[in-house]
Amino acid sequence: MTLAPVMEQRRGRLSLNRTAVLAAGVVILFAVYVLLGSYTVTIPDFFRILAAHLTGGEKIPGASFIVMENKLPRAVIGTMIGLAFGLAGALFQTMLRNPLASPDVIGISYGASAAAVIAIVIFGASGAVVSGAALAGALAVAGLIYAISAGGALRGTSRGSAAGNRLVLAGVGIAAALHAVVNFLMTRADIRTAADALVWLNGSLNSANWDRAGVLFFALVVLIPAVAVIAGPLRILELGDDAAAGLGVRVNASRLALVIIAVTLAAVATAAAGPVAFVAFLAGPIARRFTGKASLPASALVGALIVLAADYFAANLAPLLLDGTVLPVGVITGALGAPFLLWLLVTANRKDA
């Protein structure tokens, strides 16, 4: 009995340390991503390039362009969408108490995908217009799903999972319809346009640039503190709606806030790079395995690690194997993430892994 608090404390410290390890991992991987690879930059050169870029000083031919216009924005956006997807997935999985829940399943990714493919195929759009369409599509679909499920919840029973279940089912229904729209448009488009759309649909950092990085950065500056604020009520909501209400949490308001934050996180990340498969789905379980408990910061960091590692592979190693095809990062997150999740599953000794 007397040991229990000590153990609890130790576990808390352990997971904090592990989270610090993850954070260090993100920093190291970021450095590796920018400095090494098919084009290598030394550390002094990197700072010289950076200084020259910021002060408008003398640029190193070639190297300045590759670092400042390709590698660095790619790495910055990769890190940020990783954080956003990781957080969004962990929020959904915790809130809905369903390990299958993630923005992909809930329909948000499909909202973004359908809007983006419509923009690409019907309006011939590219770049920022596609991102804007994706963001609008994701938010509109999320709003629609929430409206559908909330209407029933008002007069439904107070059973904890009922509202969550309806949300999931509405998401599944809408996702299927949007998926059909995407597939249909793919058959109607010119094959080259369809190939472009396919790259977007897989989630790709190939068109990363500083404008996009800036927009994403400001979005995260607002959203990440919001997650920190909502984390407390989330932990109480996990106990079930009735218990949470008993503990003084305003269940409906908290749930709405959670949904809005999680959806916006997933939506801005999807708008920046397309629906990168599996990061949101995978980050939570891996983080839990690594730190020993469900943790939002750890999930976010794991998300960033996954995206950086996968895109490093996609940008540097895959072209060697595939005659120069730069694969979309989402292809790699799926192809490498899947065996990893399977391994987690097989080696897990807890039932809820």
Add this chain to the structure above:
Amino acid sequence: MTHSTTTAASRGGDTGTAVQVKGPKGPSRGPASGGKRAAWLLAAVVVLAILAGASLAIGARGIPLGTVWEALTSFDPANGDHAVVHARIPRTVLGLLAGGALGLAGAAMQGVARNPLADPGIMGVNAGAALAVVTGIYVFGVATFSGYIWFAFIGAAVAAVVVYLIASLGRDGATPVKLALAGAALSAGLYSLMNVILVSSQDTLDRFRFWQVGGVAGRDWSVVLPGIPFLAVGAVIVLLTGRILNSLALGDDIARGLGQRVGLTRAVTALGIVLLCGTATALAGPIAFVGLVVPHAVRFLTGPDYRWILPFSLVAAPVLLLAADIIGRVVLLPGEVPAGIMTALVGAPVFVWLIRRGKGAGL
């Protein structure tokens, strides 16, 4: 409060004598009595028969029902109308078969996985079939629907077996959560491999995108006939599992307490599911919405009893698929919208309406 009382009252009025004959109150979730459910099932069969007739009659060239009947009973090869009707028979049969298979498989899958997100695809079937078809196109240059079926079927079967084996590893065997996660994980991996090929080969994408939408058009008997034995075996297996699924729904521990050999029964059910949806996917391509949503919709009528959910899904799913196929033929004349697209576009609003009504969508 007011709302639920009204429903209870009106429900009592509707079901009347049947409820009283049944004596003490049954499970409170059962929205309709046995007799009423049988009547609904019969009505669904009638609707299905009407749709099958309509599927022969309606299309780019409309045929009067009388001529359809003539074409079926006394076929005259010289008659153009008769030829059109005959050409529509395989797709109608395929719609019936694939729809029934997907509905049945979806209902059983939700029972096995105890997860509202579980559709037949969750076992990796769609992803396995898709990757195999893409491989068939890319490596072997396959280009016909009858060429795709064996690739799709083998891909679906291998993926499902791998998912089941992975989920069975570890101490507690193939639990629902592990099955669902293993299926989702393997699917994502297979789709990624598929996309590696599609991103690097535009020719492959050009053929694959037409398989990807799923549909019953353009398939002749050489596509439909090979699937029938597999579907028959799968349907028999799954239809026999109603009682098993009912006890599995209570949780593994209770099911075990009731004398079920949980691991074995789940494996047998999974075999039936894979036969059904693997074959359906091989024949008609991935038609995602039907298996997922029809069982949910059916629950609103049947309540949670799988002995009713399974036959209802078997009949209701082809209603959706045939209706979608018929609508798809006429909305975009002279072209067609594939049934795989229309099922989702027609089904989603209906499904959303059902959710809005807010009655138990739980499992």
